Amino acid sequence: MNKPIQARTLKTRAKLIDAAKAVVATSGYEGLRVDEVVQRAGVAKGTFFAHFRDKDALMDQLLGAEMDSIFDALDAEPVPDSPEAMADALGPLIAFMTSERYVFDVILRYSGAAGVTEIGPIARTFERQFRLFARWTAQRDDLPPELLAEGIQAFLIQAMSLQFCALHASSQAQDRLVTYLRAWLR
Amino acid sequence: MNKPIQARTLKTRAKLIDAAKAVVATSGYEGLRVDEVVQRAGVAKGTFFAHFRDKDALMDQLLGAEMDSIFDALDAEPVPDSPEAMADALGPLIAFMTSERYVFDVILRYSGAAGVTEIGPIARTFERQFRLFARWTAQRDDLPPELLAEGIQAFLIQAMSLQFCALHASSQAQDRLVTYLRAWLR
Amino acid sequence: MNKPIQARTLKTRAKLIDAAKAVVATSGYEGLRVDEVVQRAGVAKGTFFAHFRDKDALMDQLLGAEMDSIFDALDAEPVPDSPEAMADALGPLIAFMTSERYVFDVILRYSGAAGVTEIGPIARTFERQFRLFARWTAQRDDLPPELLAEGIQAFLIQAMSLQFCALHASSQAQDRLVTYLRAWLR
């Protein structure tokens, strides 16, 4: 029963992913329509659902891949030695997650693997994030790194949330994050 | 140009709100259907849209009102003197916001007044929350109450978010919140 | 029971008519909305329906008045002595009736006083038209002027109808009318 993945399968999947990326480039993540993706990929609609459980699964893939590449870069960097350096390092992540309200919402929703069934790409990036933050705080002896990491996650979300808020639109997420981290890691 | 709001208008609005609450009681917030609300209220569909821009506007009203009554109770209570007492006091808020994934999502999305145009009922409750937390931390002299308040907000969201997460489903939001607050208000 | 028409009544009516004309000038007859008319007139919606049985009654008034002024001019002119002169004289009428497809349709529908109840302004203009055409053909002795008049009416409608037709958009209604009249009055 072990099915060797056929070349055609991979090719179709790649066509769909590429088409999806092209659509996102034009219409944004929120504006992505399955219809447009399959049309661009030159396949039938049913084919899409043979490759992805649902539209959200594609979204999970796309967003997860994007996040992963951001974390790849972060992992390669040295541990930041100050709140300012941390917020600075998180710049690309913040930029991506706040690029669209829709992106922020989907990532948040899938960060905890909405359903209980399986951990998807986005949820996995949150584990990476957690491990990264734990590594950043490993040297501290006031609080356990795990707790500190969760705190950083919380403040990161908070800082980005306020970005979308009409009342706080003036200040930037990164600046807010610095303030939070200074207090949290004091 | 100033049109005095007629009694009939208020009555109809109340009928719609009451009907909506009844529907929510039966089917939950996610299960609310405009058609059912309208039918229960004994009102024409056009009337609904004369009172609420769209279904989301009604949701904003309903959830905002519910949150407000929770904050009314919180405002009446004395300032909690420990992280445990705080988490305890926030029990009803946590219970409500995590009662449905849909509720949590809508509240979060509208907490920042999704659009920049106008601040709705839900967004206003987040201001109340902020002022409440600032009051709770007013006596402290290590950090400004405003910053401490934002931190509590961040940890509250974090604690509730993890409630929906497959990886952390075992522990309760309230317990997690205590841990966070102990560290934050140490 | 004889009600003297109050000055206020006439004033309100005039305000409505004026507002309607202004709306037509902006949005055309088809684009006229009762809401916009009453808003411009500065009266309530109910007031509109106290003055006009329905929106069509207003339309009947507006279009009838316009047609009447056209026929006033036609009545003042001498009897045209050729098909060319006839078609020429009818230029303004054709221009008005073909200015909007909607105008043509409404006039046609009301030309025969759609309902049986009462003859409205538009229907009256068709009687004027009929009498005019009968006068134009009174000197002929081949066919009764009434029949000739009805024929002219028929060809006038036909010529204008084809104006809206994709297949005949090239030639003008007036030119077609000349052809028809030459044959009919040969």
Next chain:
Amino acid sequence: MNKPIQARTLKTRAKLIDAAKAVVATSGYEGLRVDEVVQRAGVAKGTFFAHFRDKDALMDQLLGAEMDSIFDALDAEPVPDSPEAMADALGPLIAFMTSERYVFDVILRYSGAAGVTEIGPIARTFERQFRLFARWTAQRDDLPPELLAEGIQAFLIQAMSLQFCALHASSQAQDRLVTYLRAWLR
């Protein structure tokens, strides 16, 4: 790029048309409701709009088909040799077009392919009508058959229009048509 129309598509389309005809048989053309058609056809509403741009497009199909079958019969008959015979032959057409004011209005509006973009079924029947009348008058040498045909069209519309007119309700369209044709084809 050339998609062969699937049998299923044709079947669904037929189901919709049949259902629509059944509804018309019960409620008349004006009484046709999309929801009822869809329900009778046992088809989803979305499917309806996948087959017809809007309700009017269905109407165009239905009325065009009906007209076509009338013209099929007319084409099979010999050329009528008198105004009386012509009016007689046109009996079914007149009966159908004056069966409902709504039918007459829709046919007239679509006779010229309301928009300039595409010629629909009804518009096509007017071309048939024109060719038919030209054939009926082909033997005459006083005026070109095309002109005579357009005249017959004009008088036919005129005769039917007056049917709906309160002022001429007494006499029948067919009788009026005879009078007109006698004069036109004298």
Next chain:
DNA sequence: TATGAATGAGCGTTCATTCAT
């Protein structure tokens, strides 16, 4: 007369998802 909130039937639309071929 004047007011303006309420009516209400129905159309059009959306678009992810399914399923028979």
Next chain:
DNA sequence: TATGAATGAACGCTCATTCAT
């Protein structure tokens, strides 16, 4: 695997007309 027609449950909206005050 691939196909693409069909699904279907809401939502949003229109806008002339009515009616209680």
